[in-house]
Amino acid sequence: MIGVIYWSGTGNTAAMAEAIGKGIADAGQEVVVKSVSEITADEAAAFDKLALGCADMGAEQLEEMEFEPFYTALEGKLSGKQVILFGSYGWGGTWLDDWAERVKAAGANIVADNLPVFGAPDDAAIADCEARGKALAEA
Template sequence: MSKIAVIYWSQTGNTEMMANAIAEGIREAGAECDVLTVPAVSADQAAEYEKLALGCPAMGAEVLEEMDFEPFFTELERRLSGRPVALFGSYGWGDGQWMRDWVQRTQDANANLYQDEGLMINETPDEDGLEQCREFGRGFAKY
């Protein structure tokens, strides 16, 4: 099995675009990468990877998506200690509180968090945003 998994949930396709660009960057850096969607992957399957890049957009009042992603992450949280984890997602409103909360939860789980603020892109990523994602992936591959 590959060493890095990019696992995401996307409603409008924005976070999916980010996930694919991050995976592209990981592969450009010479690492193996699987791109998986929630709910197509279980927390047990995710825990088999050495590194995890997790993506979820801001939903509602700046929270993680509640039907699929939140239960997945809650189950995965206890398995993150010492594991390299990168967080990313898109948003359309607010100021990034969902990401700050998610970063805090990930740090509280003692994960080895890549980039303390995560990667956020407003709405649909343009070419500059996609390049940010590729750079994020290249950096995470070497992390």
């Protein structure tokens, strides 16, 4: 079972999460797609493979009310896991790079390139999401 967990304010990152979930399912793996409000860090830590997504918020940061506390609680439990990172941004787009450094420092393996998408994912971005899901499923 693979977990896809995300925060999305206006639906763009949520659409990416659904497409990543489709890619995982198409690759023949079971998948759960959940908004961060629907899952605890302990529950998320039960997955060996995780696709984590958060829109670019604040000043090139994770959303701080809900997602940052969730991720901070999960961070100490990520060692040895297979992870991909994704999310939508509006004008910057560097937040995933900083986040990936944290994930690597926590001892997890980033198994496919980060996937930042400008605004709402178009058809090409949806295809990229599906491909990332497949890559995670096969990692």
